[in-house]
Amino acid sequence: MHLVFLNQYYPPDAAPTGVMLESVVERLLGAGHDVTVLCADGGYAQGRDQSPETGVRKPEGSMRIQRIGATKFGRGSFIGKLLDYGSYYFGVAWRLACLHPRPDRVVALTTPPYLSVLARLISKLRGADHAHWVMDVYPDVMTAHGMLQNNGLRHGVLTFAAKWGMGGRRCAAVLTLGPDMAERLVEMTARGREAVEWNDGVAGDDAAVVHWVPLWGGAGEDAVDEAAGDSREAVRLLRRERGWADDELVVMYSGNMGLGHRFGEICEVMRRLIGMADRDEHGMPKHPAVLPDTMAKTRFAFFGGGKRRQELEEFRGTFPSPVFELHDYVPRGRLRDHLRSGDVHLVSLAPAWTGTMLPSKLQGIFAVQRPVIFIGDPKSSLARWVRESGGGWVVQAGAVDQLAAAIEEARDPVVRAQRGQAAGGFAAAHFCGRRNSGRVAACLARC
Numbered sequence: 001m002h003l004v005f006l007n008q009y010y011p012p013d014a015a016p017t018g019v020m021l022e023s024v025v026e027r028l029l030g031a032g033h034d035v036t037v038l039c040a041d042g043g044y045a046q047g048r049d050q051s052p053e054t055g056v057r058k059p060e061g062s063m064r065i066q067r068i069g070a071t072k073f074g075r076g077s078f079i080g081k082l083l084d085y086g087s088y089y090f091g092v093a094w095r096l097a098c099l100h101p102r103p104d105r106v107v108a109l110t111t112p113p114y115l116s117v118l119a120r121l122i123s124k125l126r127g128a129d130h131a132h133w134v135m136d137v138y139p140d141v142m143t144a145h146g147m148l149q150n151n152g153l154r155h156g157v158l159t160f161a162a163k164w165g166m167g168g169r170r171c172a173a174v175l176t177l178g179p180d181m182a183e184r185l186v187e188m189t190a191r192g193r194e195a196v197e198w199n200d201g202v203a204g205d206d207a208a209v210v211h212w213v214p215l216w217g218g219a220g221e222d223a224v225d226e227a228a229g230d231s232r233e234a235v236r237l238l239r240r241e242r243g244w245a246d247d248e249l250v251v252m253y254s255g256n257m258g259l260g261h262r263f264g265e266i267c268e269v270m271r272r273l274i275g276m277a278d279r280d281e282h283g284m285p286k287h288p289a290v291l292p293d294t295m296a297k298t299r300f301a302f303f304g305g306g307k308r309r310q311e312l313e314e315f316r317g318t319f320p321s322p323v324f325e326l327h328d329y330v331p332r333g334r335l336r337d338h339l340r341s342g343d344v345h346l347v348s349l350a351p352a353w354t355g356t357m358l359p360s361k362l363q364g365i366f367a368v369q370r371p372v373i374f375i376g377d378p379k380s381s382l383a384r385w386v387r388e389s390g391g392g393w394v395v396q397a398g399a400v401d402q403l404a405a406a407i408e409e410a411r412d413p414v415v416r417a418q419r420g421q422a423a424g425g426f427a428a429a430h431f432c433g434r435r436n437s438g439r440v441a442a443c444l445a446r447c
Helices: 018-031 078-096 115-125 141-143 152-165 179-189 229-242 264-275 293-297 308-316 330-339 361-367 381-389 400-409 413-430 433-444
Strands: 001-005 035-042 064-067 106-109 128-135 171-176 195-197 210-212 249-254 299-302 325-327 344-349 374-375 394-398
Touching: 001 018, 001 078, 001 115, 001 141, 001 400, 035 078, 035 179, 064 078, 106 115, 115 128, 115 152, 128 433, 152 179, 171 179, 171 433, 179 195, 179 210, 179 381, 210 325, 229 330, 249 330, 249 394, 264 299, 264 344, 264 400, 264 413, 308 325, 330 361, 344 361, 361 374, 361 381, 374 381, 374 400, 381 394, 381 413
Parallel strands: 001 035, 001 106, 035 064, 106 128, 128 171, 171 210, 195 210, 249 299, 249 344, 299 325, 344 374, 374 394
Antiparallel strands: none
8 A cells, every 4th residue: 555644743853743653654664565754844842853763674665755845933832833734734735636656545643733634635636545543632632721612613613623534434544542532532523332442453343443552662662671681780870970869769750741741739749848858047947848758868850841841940940959850851862761760750641631632651661660650630541551550650630648648659669669560561561662553554554
């Protein structure tokens, strides 16, 4: 088959959607398919990944990357983002209408939104069918963001557009990232009575069913296999380089700090901790503290960027303390040891965003055998995976004392090791990059 993928970003852009798509494209090429990717020429806020490519096998099919000369205002402003979207839409529509050889299938991702409409419309003109890999559910993301009212006219129009884009007899597949997102798409599109995990082409052969396959860790496809290998010395040196003591509990947040994430509970726990760590000239705490004394040897380290980073910067300005660090993104080539340098990781998602998107932080952390404290909706896919795996703790949104108790429990190295091993085993079974990229490829390329 000749498959054409529509996504705004593709490597060397560092956007996660493009990085995941690259893995799927490699699997499709290895299976003998021809692939064309229509992407924008740069523009992602994180810039471009300069890490050397490793382990890319020689493809059997042919590969074409056509970069659209869209605007590059980035994600800093709403107007700039709309201009980037609009110029990319126009460029993709023109290229797709004139593309030679013609596509057999047009596969739309969800950056920018509503590529599904373009895929269905132009695939019809070119005599092709269409499929969809949904990484954000629109317009529900906009509702969670507060841009739309759930029962307003615009919401109804945009819901109809999303449903139409993924509908019709020529729709070969609708694939998403987890059970909560798939259940929401089932409800929205009425494609089937249930959401089905794609299992090597065995489960749910009916194209009317919404399928889901989890993403995989950004630290590398085979990170689990090497998690207990020779990197311990590298991790120890990295901690020493960062000034982290061996007996400190490093609570790490690494990745995007977007609008869907929560930091209020974390900031409150840090505020209480700083109340113990920072004392006046009489030895009295400057801020009230209600945490155990053992919490005094705890360090919070944040790495990344996004809309909510400002919230953490403001906290640092109000409560300056050595127990709280804020850094930029870590290069992809150092991600594996970086994730291992933390003792326990924080992952959060506001309940309003449950089923609309699914951050991929958990997969990479589990892959390097580190436990996770998830803050959010207990019904979300992330919470389900943490509970099923035994690889961490689930904290209800707003439960500050529960978060403090989880961090205190994580101080026990035996508990951390047990939960980290459980996380690694779950990642090997459910978040394997080679397996899951192959499953995505098989689903999107099935006849």
